[in-house]
Amino acid sequence: MSKQRIMFSPVTRLSGLLSVEVMVEQGRVVEANASGTMFRGYEWIMRNRHVTDAVYLTQRICGICSLAHGAMASYLLDELFANELSENAQYLRNVMFGADFLQNHIRHFYLFSLPDFVRMPDSPPYHGQNLTDSRLNPEDNRRLVGNYFEAIKAGQHSHEILALFGGKAPHQHSLVHGGVAVAPTADKINRALALLDSINDFVTTRLMPDTELIARVYSDYFHIGVTPRRLLSFGLFKFGPHNEQDLWRGGVLNDNQFNAPRLELIKEEITSSWYATQADPGADTQELEPAPHKPGAYTWIKSVSYAGQPYETGPLARMIMNGFYQGGTSTMDRIYARSLETLLITRLMREWLLKLQPGPAPLKQNAEPVKNEVVVTTDAMRGALLHSARIANEQVERYNIITPTVWNFSPKDQHGWRGPVEYALVDTSIPRADMLFTILGRTVRSYDPCISCATHVLDARGNVQDKILL
Amino acid sequence: MQQKDFIELCRELALVDDHAVNRTVLPLVKEHLAKNSQNKLPVIWIETNGSGDDNIAFMNTTFPYLGQVFSEMIDLLYSNTFMAAQGQDALTVLEQTAVLYRGRFTLVVEGAVPVKDNGIYNIIARTANRDITALDAVIRLGKLAQYVVANGTCASFGGPTAARPNLSGSVGVRDVLDREVINVSGCPTNPDWFVGTLAHLLLYGLPELDNLGRPTLFYGFTVHRHCQRRSYFDRGDFAEKLGDIECMFSQGCMGPRTSSDCPYRQWINYVNWPVRANTPCIGCTNEDFPDGSTPFFTPLPEKSGQDAAPGGAQTLPAGLPITVREGQDE
Numbered sequence: 001m002s003k004q005r006i007m008f009s010p011v012t013r014l015s016g017l018l019s020v021e022v023m024v025e026q027g028r029v030v031e032a033n034a035s036g037t038m039f040r041g042y043e044w045i046m047r048n049r050h051v052t053d054a055v056y057l058t059q060r061i062c063g064i065c066s067l068a069h070g071a072m073a074s075y076l077l078d079e080l081f082a083n084e085l086s087e088n089a090q091y092l093r094n095v096m097f098g099a100d101f102l103q104n105h106i107r108h109f110y111l112f113s114l115p116d117f118v119r120m121p122d123s124p125p126y127h128g129q130n131l132t133d134s135r136l137n138p139e140d141n142r143r144l145v146g147n148y149f150e151a152i153k154a155g156q157h158s159h160e161i162l163a164l165f166g167g168k169a170p171h172q173h174s175l176v177h178g179g180v181a182v183a184p185t186a187d188k189i190n191r192a193l194a195l196l197d198s199i200n201d202f203v204t205t206r207l208m209p210d211t212e213l214i215a216r217v218y219s220d221y222f223h224i225g226v227t228p229r230r231l232l233s234f235g236l237f238k239f240g241p242h243n244e245q246d247l248w249r250g251g252v253l254n255d256n257q258f259n260a261p262r263l264e265l266i267k268e269e270i271t272s273s274w275y276a277t278q279a280d281p282g283a284d285t286q287e288l289e290p291a292p293h294k295p296g297a298y299t300w301i302k303s304v305s306y307a308g309q310p311y312e313t314g315p316l317a318r319m320i321m322n323g324f325y326q327g328g329t330s331t332m333d334r335i336y337a338r339s340l341e342t343l344l345i346t347r348l349m350r351e352w353l354l355k356l357q358p359g360p361a362p363l364k365q366n367a368e369p370v371k372n373e374v375v376v377t378t379d380a381m382r383g384a385l386l387h388s389a390r391i392a393n394e395q396v397e398r399y400n401i402i403t404p405t406v407w408n409f410s411p412k413d414q415h416g417w418r419g420p421v422e423y424a425l426v427d428t429s430i431p432r433a434d435m436l437f438t439i440l441g442r443t444v445r446s447y448d449p450c451i452s453c454a455t456h457v458l459d460a461r462g463n464v465q466d467k468i469l470l
Numbered sequence: 471m472q473q474k475d476f477i478e479l480c481r482e483l484a485l486v487d488d489h490a491v492n493r494t495v496l497p498l499v500k501e502h503l504a505k506n507s508q509n510k511l512p513v514i515w516i517e518t519n520g521s522g523d524d525n526i527a528f529m530n531t532t533f534p535y536l537g538q539v540f541s542e543m544i545d546l547l548y549s550n551t552f553m554a555a556q557g558q559d560a561l562t563v564l565e566q567t568a569v570l571y572r573g574r575f576t577l578v579v580e581g582a583v584p585v586k587d588n589g590i591y592n593i594i595a596r597t598a599n600r601d602i603t604a605l606d607a608v609i610r611l612g613k614l615a616q617y618v619v620a621n622g623t624c625a626s627f628g629g630p631t632a633a634r635p636n637l638s639g640s641v642g643v644r645d646v647l648d649r650e651v652i653n654v655s656g657c658p659t660n661p662d663w664f665v666g667t668l669a670h671l672l673l674y675g676l677p678e679l680d681n682l683g684r685p686t687l688f689y690g691f692t693v694h695r696h697c698q699r700r701s702y703f704d705r706g707d708f709a710e711k712l713g714d715i716e717c718m719f720s721q722g723c724m725g726p727r728t729s730s731d732c733p734y735r736q737w738i739n740y741v742n743w744p745v746r747a748n749t750p751c752i753g754c755t756n757e758d759f760p761d762g763s764t765p766f767f768t769p770l771p772e773k774s775g776q777d778a779a780p781g782g783a784q785t786l787p788a789g790l791p792i793t794v795r796e797g798q799d800e
Contacts, residue, residue: 007557008557009557009595009596012549012555013550013551013552013553013554014550019595021596035596037596038519038591038592039584040591040630040637041638044637045633045635052765052766056760057766060760061521062521063522063523063658064523064526115554123545124553125546125548125552125554126553127555128554128562152536156530160738160739160741163738163739163742169530170521170523170527173749173752174749176712181748293590360713436557437557450522
C-alpha cells in the first residue's frame with residue numbers, strides 16, 4: 001500500500017485553530033505536521049504601552065487560561081517594581097489561579113476530551129460524531145454523558161469563585177501587581193468554600209471515577225502517543241514576599257535526571273514556522289516578521305528546545321516531578337495526570353481559603369520600577385510559561401512570551417527533529433482507515449492544545465537571553 | 471397529518487387502554503416538531519482571529535445553563551469548540567447544514583477577520599487542496615445566513631486582535647460583509663448579552679440596535695450612569711489607588727464613555743464586576759478597545775493620544791472630571 005497524505009482538519013474541541021497533516025503507510029502514521037493556523041502578533045501589540053497594561057492586555061491572548069497570563073504579568077511587574085507581597089495576597093492569588101485551573105481541567109476533560117471516548121447524543125452539537133472506536137457499555141456511556149452536562153455546572157462554579165474575587169472571568173481584574181484589589185471577607189470566603197465543596201464533590205464522585213473508567217476501558221492508550229521522557233515545568237503556585245517560593249517544584253527531567261531549569265538553555269527557531277528574519281545588517285539584533293508564504297513552513301508556532309532537545313510540558317510533567325504520579329508518558333498518562341491534578345488543587349484551594357485572614361484588600365503597589373528588564377516563569381494549565389519584558393520610562397519596548405503549547409506543538413527544527421505532539425503521533429497504528437481521526441484526536445487532545453496562546457511573534461533568533469534582553 | 475385526521479385519531483384511541491393515545495400521538499408530535507423546528511435557533515459558529523474567550527464566557531451562562539441552551543434554545547450545527555465531529559466529518563457537517571438551513575441559520579462569528587494578504591493569517595480549516603480562510607468562510611456563510619451575530623469585541627470592531635500595529639490586518643465582521651451585523655461586543659461578552667441576543671432572535675426577531683449595531687437592550691446606557699459608585703463621582707470623591715472603595719475615574723475608569731449594563735447585570739452568576747472589584751472599567755465593549763483605553767490606569771482625560779483612536783478619549787471636553795460628557799444616554 002502506498003503512502004497516503006491525509007489532512008486532519010479542523011481538529012475541533014480545543015482552543016484555537018489546529019490542523020494536522022499526516023502521512024499514513026501500511027496502517028501506520030509515518031509523519032505528522034501540526035499546524036497552528038492563526039496569527040495575531042501579540043508581542044507587537046504589547047509594545048509602546050505602559051508596562052502595567054500587561055496584566056489586562058496579555059490575558060486577552062487566551063480565553064481558557066486567561067488568568068495565567070494575568071498572573072504572569074503581575075509576577076513580572078512585582079519584580080520590576082520590587083513589590084512585597086503579603087501572605088494574604090499570595091493565598092488569594094493562588095485561590096484565583098487554582099479556580100481557573102479547575103475550570104480549565106474540568107472543561108477539557110468533559111467538553112473536549114470525553115467525546116473521544118463516549119458516544120454522545122445524536123443531536124447538535126454532537127451530530128456527525130463518527131466515534132469509530134466506542135467501547136463503553138450502554139449504562140456507563142449514559143452515565144458519562146450525564147456527567148458531561150454536570151461538568152458544565154462544575155466549570156461555571158469554578159469561574160464563579162474566580163469572579164467573586166476577580167470581578168469577572170475570563171479576563172479577571174483584581175489580581176494585579178502588588179497583590180489583589182479585593183478584600184477577602186468572611187462572606188466571600190464562605191461562598192467560595194461552598195462553591196468549592198460542590199466542585200470537590202463533582203471531582204471526587206465523577207471526574208476521578210470517570211477518568212479511572214476511561215483509563216481501564218481504553219488501557220491500550222497507555223501505550224499509544226508515548227514520547228521520550230523529557231519533561232519541563234517552571235513550578236506552580238508562588239508564595240513568599242517576592243514570589244520566590246514554588247509550592248510545586250519545577251525542573252527539567254530527562255529520563256531520570258532531574259535539574260533546575262536554566263533559562264539560557266532555551267532556544268527558539270523558525271525553520272518550519274511562517275516567519276523570516278528581517279534583513280537589517282546594521283542592527284545589532286534581528287527582528288522576526290511574519291512570512292505566510294515561506295516554502296517548507298507549515299505553522300505559526302515556532303520550535304522551542306531546551307539544551308538542544310524538544311521537551312514536553314503540562315500536568316503530567318508537574319505530577320511526575322512532584323512525586324504525585326509514577327506513570328509513563330503516554331496519551332492516557334497525560335489525561336490521567338490532568339484529572340489527578342484537578343483533585344489535588346481542589347484540596348489545596350480549601351486549605352488556602354481557610355488560611356485567608358479577613359481584612360482589607362491585600363494590595364501594595366510600589367510606584368517606581370527598580371529595573372528595566374525582567375524574565376519570569378511559572379506553569380500555566382498547559383505547562384511552562386515564560387513572560388519577559390524590557391522597558392524604558394515604564395513603556396514596553398519588548399514583551400515576549402513562550403507558552404506551553406509552543407513547547408508541545410513545536411514543529412520540526414533545523415535537524416528535522418519533531419516536537420512532542422508530532423513525535424507522539426508518529427508510529428501510531430491505524431487498524432482501519434475510518435479510525436484515523438478518532439485515534440489521533442485522542443492523542444492530540446491529551447495535550448490540551450491552546451492554539452490562540454501558541455502563535456506569537458518573538459523578536460530574534462537565538463537563546464532566551466538574547467530575546468529577552470535585546 | 472391534517473387537523474381533522476388528528477382529532478379522529480385521538481377519538482379512536484381514547485377508547486383504547488394502555489396509554490395508546492400517548493404512544494401513538496407523541497411520536498407524531500415529535501416528528502412535527504422535528505420537521506418544523508421553529509422552536510430552536512439554528513446556529514453556525516465560526517471561530518476566527520481571537521482568544522476564544524467568548525466561547526468560554528458562553529460556557530458560564532446560568533439559567534439557562536449551557537446544556538439547556540443546547541437542548542432547548544439553539545441547534546449548534548457547527549462549532550470548533552463544542553462539536554463532536556472532527557476533521558473532514560466536521561467540514562461535511564458545515565457544508566451540509568449551511569445548505570440545508572440556508573436563509574434560516576444564524577451565523578455567529580467569534581474573533582476578528584484578517585484581510586491582509588487575502589486573509590492568510592487565519593485559516594479555519596484545511597483540505598488536501600486548499601486552505602479555507604476566515605475571510606472566505608465569513609463572506610460565504612454571511613451570504614447564506616438569516617442573521618449575522620458578531621460575538622465579542624474582536625468580531626464586532628477588531629478588538630485586541632486589531633490593536634496597533636495590527637500585523638494581520640484584522641477587522642470586524644461588519645467590514646467584510648455587505649449586510650446587517652448584530653454586534654455583541656465585550657471582551658469577553660457577558661453570556662447574558664450573547665444568549666439574550668440569541669433569545670431575542672428566536673422569540674421576537676431582530677432586536678433594536680444602537681448606532682454601532684449593538685442590541686440597545688444591553689448597551690443602551692453607559693456604565694457610568696448606573697455605576698454603584700456614581701455618588702462618589704458626583705461628590706468628587708475619587709479612589710487614591712486600586713483596591714479603594716471610591717470612584718475609579720482617577721484610576722483610569724472608562725465607564726463614562728462605555729456602553730454596557732455591567733453595574734446592573736454583573737458577571738458569572740451575577741456575583742461581581744470590575745468596578746465592584748475595586749478596579750476600573752476598561753471599556754471592553756467599545757469600538758476603539760483596547761487602543762482607546764490604554765494606558766488602562768491613567769485617568770480618561772490624560773490617556774495618551776498615541777493610544778487613543780480617532781473619536782476616542784482626546785475628544786472629551788476639558789473640565790473633567792466633574793463634567794464628564796456622557797455617552798448616548800444623557
